[in-house]
Amino acid sequence: MRPIRLPEPPNGSFGVPEIFDGRIYGVIRRAIVIGNGFPGAENQCLGLVRALGLSGRHSLYRVMRPRGGTNTWLHWLPVSVHKKLDSFFKQIFGDSSRKVEGKNGMPLMTKKTGLSDILEADAKQIAKEARETFDMDGPLLVIASGRDTISVASSIKRFAPENVFVVQIQHPRSRLDRFDLVITPRHDYYPLTPHARQQIPWLLRRWITPREPPGKNVVLTVGALHQADFAALRTAASAWHNELASLPKPLLVVNIGGPSSNCRYGVDLAKQLASMLQNVLWSCGSVRISFSRRTPEKVSKILVEEFKTHPKVYIWDGEGPNPHLGHLAWADAFVITADSVSMLSEACSTGKPVYVIGSDRCTWKFADFQKSLAERGVVRPFTGKEDISESWSYSSLNDTAEAANRINLALAARGWRILTSTK
Known part of the structure; x- marks a missing residue:
């Protein structure tokens, strides 16, 4: 087997002293992942949880959008507006997922998602839990990814600013100060370039990420975070x-x-x-x-x-x-x-x-x-002219571990750290 040339994952130790004399304050023992139901987004959160040494000590919540029927065409709306509109349609027409016909003339039905065992993300409830368990369990790390999770993650930060550390993966378009850290690929800043502006109609520019250069709380990666460490x-x-x-x-x-x-x-x-x-x-x-x-x-x-x-x-x-x-x-x-x-x-x-x-x-x-x-x-x-037995070397992408390092540094600056071992 050809060697896997990967760096060892970070051990999470940055020499942060026990500044609270052994008390639990400032020690993060658990994490909450806010997902949107899409593997591409949630895998980034879970990969970061792994890199931080919190696997097995995290809970998954999801921001749930209405699905099926007319909802297929409403995903461009903010989640809160989408839910209200779906509720309005149901009051007038009944279950909207049963009122739209598919390509074969049969009505489109809402599919079972298998998510019944995953709680819907409620910002107020999660913030309340963070405040009430702070003295016993320490701060709560919140990691979210995807457009639909932005409002929930930022609200948790607003409701419990002294009890949580909120990380948003993928660019939230504006007001990055709503989060402790934003982790986003460099190509998300492409819209700020002159060439990109030529490709975007003037009326749409304000909706295209981002609106300003990256600040101190932005971690830039080359690609996506993942679990393949x-x-x-x-x-x-x-x-x-x-x-x-x-x-x-x-x-x-x-x-x-x-x-x-x-x-x-x-x-x-x-x-x-x-x-x-x-x-x-x-x-x-x-x-x-x-x-x-x-x-x-x-x-x-x-x-x-x-x-x-x-x-x-x-x-x-x-x-x-x-x-x-x-x-x-x-x-x-x-x-x-x-x-x-x-x-x-x-x-x-x-x-x-x-x-x-x-x-x-x-x-x-x-x-x-x-x-x-x-x-x-x-x-x-790929040209079709390659000799697959030939190889070349390069510096491997290590975005997930590097993002985890940045989180640890940001936590240390706040006087917090992650407990990577429960022994």
Whole structure:
């Protein structure tokens, strides 16, 4: 197995003295994660929790939007407005999710989300808990990610400023002083550049993040935070050893996401990728292909038809355990579609060769992200002319650990610290 070139996770110790003479004040023992139900956002929070040494000592809350039916077209509204509008529609028309027909003429139903065991985020209740448990349990660390969580996280800070430390992941557009720290990728500041302003209609500029340069409480990252740290990949390497260790080398892992409004592609890119993979198969010992939840069937179908009988290629069908972490641990190289900041960030943290396809189709700040990766030498465009057995070295992305370090420093400046061991 090729070594996983990852730095050890931070140990959370910054030599902060017990300034409260052994009392619990100032020692953070627990965290609350405010999620929005989207894996891309929540995984960033959970990755940060891991890096801070608080795994197993956190609770997950979610900001719940109405789902199904007409709600599909209302996600651009603030959550509070969306809920009021949904309630209004239900009073007049009944359950709005049953009043809109799908493409097949059948009514769209609200799907079961499986979130019944996760509490809805209530800023007042969480702030009350932070105040009431402060003397016994110390401060509360709150980590939130995604646009829908901004109002809840900032309200918790407003209701209990002396009892919480609030971290907002992804840029909250304005009034960054509502949070103790904001963690956001550098490409979120692309809208401030002259070139970006030419792409944005004047009337929309005030809604595009951000409105001012980063301040002292802003931590800039290259990519997205994630859970694929050293310990996670070491565990995955062991868990997937029997299935992946014996595969002929080099092992090429191909991760395919899905088109977005800022990175559009379809059957044309799928055909291009299939052709390129055929051209490099001679240099591969084995190839494993995975699709994401966002991958259109018309894209996956082309690749499945092309490689379903090829002896070197295995295509994960979505059944059984997800091999994603195992792939990150055991792969010798990656080919990844440009639409996924998360998948690219994870792969670029391994120190292994990462090839990107479709970056020329990305626009706006996502094109800036691709440019940043290329300039750092962590990715190269996939051309179909590569020898996968060849490698190159680069400085691995280490955004999650670096963000955790910044949190620890900010806490120390406040006289607080994280208790990383409960022994």
